[in-house]
Amino acid sequence: MREGESRLTWFNPDAVVRSDRIEIDAPAALVWEILIDLPRYGEWNPFCIAADSTLEMGAPVNMVLKSYTEPDATFPNCEYVCAFEPEKLLSWQLPHDDAWPYPARRDQIVEALGPERSAYQSTDAFLGDNGIHVMRFCGPWVKRAFDDTARALKTRAEAMYAARRAAP
Numbered sequence: 001m002r003e004g005e006s007r008l009t010w011f012n013p014d015a016v017v018r019s020d021r022i023e024i025d026a027p028a029a030l031v032w033e034i035l036i037d038l039p040r041y042g043e044w045n046p047f048c049i050a051a052d053s054t055l056e057m058g059a060p061v062n063m064v065l066k067s068y069t070e071p072d073a074t075f076p077n078c079e080y081v082c083a084f085e086p087e088k089l090l091s092w093q094l095p096h097d098d099a100w101p102y103p104a105r106r107d108q109i110v111e112a113l114g115p116e117r118s119a120y121q122s123t124d125a126f127l128g129d130n131g132i133h134v135m136r137f138c139g140p141w142v143k144r145a146f147d148d149t150a151r152a153l154k155t156r157a158e159a160m161y162a163a164r165r166a167a168p
Helices: 028-036 038-044 131-166
Strands: 016-018 022-024 048-052 060-066 074-085 089-094 104-114 117-126
Touching (some): 016 131, 028 089, 028 131
Antiparallel strands (some): 048 060
């Protein structure tokens, strides 16, 4: 824990899930367009099958997530927008609460690799004293869910880009 950090929300580099970094044959602007189109998540996202938010700073992001531990089960999740940098970074966090002391921050990073290529990676930092325990319990299935999402985003973006390029 670094000086000035709270024991409730300190960052532990050993309690971070990172998806594979996926290169996408589509512009960063299109990848961003897909990421912020929350009502359409159910069309392509295998993990977050529904989402709703204004995406304003501090706004709730209400999600329905597919369970990776119970077949055919879903669960609600609400986190709060904490970063919004168009075509670069979309983040939401679960703040610490005494009733649910498992704060976390999810970052979705889009990187422009040129006018027609980009890369995407997602991270989830499990924060505070409980973060390492959450990592040990949830880390493997969260990694799988984030990798599935990254690959699905690539498929969606490349198909949309090809369709747009083919349109008259």
